[in-house]
Amino acid sequence: MTSLPAGGDDGGSAADPEKLVCARCGTPARAPQPTWTCSVENSVRRYFCDRCSRENLRAIEGRLDSNWW
Template identity: 55%
Template sequence: MTTCDFCGRQAPDESEDAAATLTWTTSVENGRRRTYCDTCSREHLRAMEGKLDSEFW
């Protein structure tokens, strides 16, 4: 089961609905993979962009 690392929301198992996490985002922070639901991704987009190096723009 996939869980949002920000709010704790859980998506159904991929075997049940593969599209459920299609709009979720992932990142690697300090070598650890983090997953964020679509709601948290939209609400915190500016903070995520602010962490990117300017070479990615």
């Protein structure tokens, strides 16, 4: 689950956490998931569960610029 960064709220009210769903298989995150992968594609954040991330690791790494590896 994600929320607005510190200081990014509107008028001091708590932001509702964003419900995360895997962009590939649709698995919902039941709690914060440190093992999930976040990808920014065409300026849109997409989250992938750990299973989909593992199954597609080669394709994910293949898109990285050479300065990342």
